Amino acid sequence: MAHISIRNLTVEFKVYGSNARSLKKQLLSQATGGRIASNANDAVTVKALDNVSLEINHGDRIGLTGHNGAGKTTLLRTLAGIYKPTGGTIAIEGSVGALLDPASGMDAEATGVENIYLRGFILGMTRSEIDSKVDEIARFTELGKFLELPVKTYSAGMFSRLGFAISTAIQPDILLVDEGIGAGDASFRENVIARTQEFVSKANIAIFASHDHAFLQDMGASLISLEHGNIVEDLRT
Amino acid sequence: MFSRKQSGTTTIISADRVRAMASMDLWTGLLRYELWWIFAAHDIKQRFRRSTLGPIWLTLTMGIMVGALGFVFSQLFKQDMTEFLPYLAVGIIFWGLLTSTISEGCTAFIVGESYIRNVPMPISVHFYRVFARNIIIWAHNMVIYLLVIIVFPPHFSWHMLLFLPGFLLFLINLAWMGLVVGILSTRFRDIPQVVTNLLQVVFFVTPIFWSATILPDRTAFIQFNIFYHLLELVRSPLLGHIPPLQSWAIGITMALAGFPLAIWLYRRAYARIPYWV
Numbered sequence: 001m002a003h004i005s006i007r008n009l010t011v012e013f014k015v016y017g018s019n020a021r022s023l024k025k026q027l028l029s030q031a032t033g034g035r036i037a038s039n040a041n042d043a044v045t046v047k048a049l050d051n052v053s054l055e056i057n058h059g060d061r062i063g064l065t066g067h068n069g070a071g072k073t074t075l076l077r078t079l080a081g082i083y084k085p086t087g088g089t090i091a092i093e094g095s096v097g098a099l100l101d102p103a104s105g106m107d108a109e110a111t112g113v114e115n116i117y118l119r120g121f122i123l124g125m126t127r128s129e130i131d132s133k134v135d136e137i138a139r140f141t142e143l144g145k146f147l148e149l150p151v152k153t154y155s156a157g158m159f160s161r162l163g164f165a166i167s168t169a170i171q172p173d174i175l176l177v178d179e180g181i182g183a184g185d186a187s188f189r190e191n192v193i194a195r196t197q198e199f200v201s202k203a204n205i206a207i208f209a210s211h212d213h214a215f216l217q218d219m220g221a222s223l224i225s226l227e228h229g230n231i232v233e234d235l236r237t
Numbered sequence: 238m239f240s241r242k243q244s245g246t247t248t249i250i251s252a253d254r255v256r257a258m259a260s261m262d263l264w265t266g267l268l269r270y271e272l273w274w275i276f277a278a279h280d281i282k283q284r285f286r287r288s289t290l291g292p293i294w295l296t297l298t299m300g301i302m303v304g305a306l307g308f309v310f311s312q313l314f315k316q317d318m319t320e321f322l323p324y325l326a327v328g329i330i331f332w333g334l335l336t337s338t339i340s341e342g343c344t345a346f347i348v349g350e351s352y353i354r355n356v357p358m359p360i361s362v363h364f365y366r367v368f369a370r371n372i373i374i375w376a377h378n379m380v381i382y383l384l385v386i387i388v389f390p391p392h393f394s395w396h397m398l399l400f401l402p403g404f405l406l407f408l409i410n411l412a413w414m415g416l417v418v419g420i421l422s423t424r425f426r427d428i429p430q431v432v433t434n435l436l437q438v439v440f441f442v443t444p445i446f447w448s449a450t451i452l453p454d455r456t457a458f459i460q461f462n463i464f465y466h467l468l469e470l471v472r473s474p475l476l477g478h479i480p481p482l483q484s485w486a487i488g489i490t491m492a493l494a495g496f497p498l499a500i501w502l503y504r505r506a507y508a509r510i511p512y513w514v
Contacts, residue, residue, distance in 0.1 A: 085252045
């Protein structure tokens with residue numbers, strides 16, 4: 001059974017101005033006994049998530065909503081293990097698959113097939129898993145012979161088709177999606193909706209961060225709203 | 238915390254386990270060898286895409302450099318090619334491995350930014366990728382060594398087997414140095430420049446294209462030059478000599494001191510790397 005238990009999760013990080021990044025400023029601040037230190041360390045601490053507690057159960061479909069900077073993406077990144085909590089605990093049962101950036105792992109110089117492997121590895125698949133799925137992915141993209149060409153020769157629509165087809169080939173227990181899955185051109189729309197729904201239905205838990213309410217509705221997601229790193233509304237029934 | 242986990246296992250991510258997670262990250266990253274090896278090979282492939290000779294250029298470039306330097310310096314220092322060329326070839330090949338691993342180590346995490354921020358996989362994978370890429374390049378360069386010793390055979394002996402422990406020690410030291418500069422550079426963006434300049438200076442004070450024997454007394458900058466000793470650990474055996482005891486002692490001490498340092502630093506910095514990149 002997939003399950004996520006979040007207790008008192010706090011995520012804080014320092015954002016450095018360009019000043020503190022420089023070694024010179026650091027050294028100077030040491031040498032001058034703190035007078036410059038106050039402006040050399042112009043780091044601002046951001047509390048992206050503030051004492052969040054949440055239970056997510058098997059079968060849940062959750063849409064995280066909220067303004068920009070409300071903490072949606074931070075929550076997904078923390079669940080994916082990318083950001084580390086500065087307070088609190090998360091217990092996750094089940095494998096986690098994250099689609100946070102539709103293009104990561106894609107290389108414009110490499111061919112379509114090579115990209116299926118590269119992005120496949122990035123998404124956590126093994127070579128044999130990709131081997132068994134590559135035909136199905138290729139067929140879905142309808143790119144045919146183009147898959148042998150470098151991706152930089154693709155139109156934007158072709159590129160997003162390819163990325164979408166690979167992304168939706170993974171089968172995690174827990175699926176984290178930031179800002180949709182990257183749909184592709186209009187003629188492709190119906191295929192995309194069908195495939196997305198099938199893809200999401202295979203996951204035991206799915207969490208989306210999106211402003212696109214129509215998309216969230218299509219996915220059957222219940223909304224949880226965040227504001228300033230806090231949960232302000234939980235519409236699950 | 239990783240994208241691949243058997244269902245039924247529970248992953249605990251908590252604020253007080255972050256340091257333990259950092260150590261785990263180094264280990265699980267190592268176990269994802271399929272991933273970083275493929276990426277390293279892809280880097281090389283990408284560099285030579287559409288060139289006819291491909292990665293053979295690596296070997297060829299090294300060959301031309303060794304040939305040209307060998308010719309010029311053997312004339313300049315009036316040295317015998319039979320001895321000088323193998324010495325030079327090994328020196329340049331291993332110096333190349335050392336410097337490129339360290340200087341590319343500086344940017345290992347910085348260039349992996351989009352992965353580190355968006356893909357759930359061990360951060361250390363990016364470091365292993367740099368390491369693997371440089372090992373692949375080194376292997377291509379070693380062809381030149383083989384060619385040189387066929388033409389100018391050194392004194393073959395069992396001492397050459399000392400290359401294996403020597404190379405292992407060399408790599409261990411390279412690994413911790415690469416990781417340390419990688420972490421520091423991600424936080425302080427001046428470090429890559431500092432490192433590049435340091436390596437440049439060290440290149441001139443280290444006997445690579447000149448021999449330590451031409452100096453009457455072993456000067457301090459050789460005696461206390463850790464890079465010289467690291468180089469000796471691999472160069473001497475490959476030329477059929479035994480590396481000096483002092484070099485082993487320094488190599489082992491550095492590894493024993495540096496490895497814990499690198500791991501300590503990684504545990505400290507681990508949680509912040511995604512924000513720094």
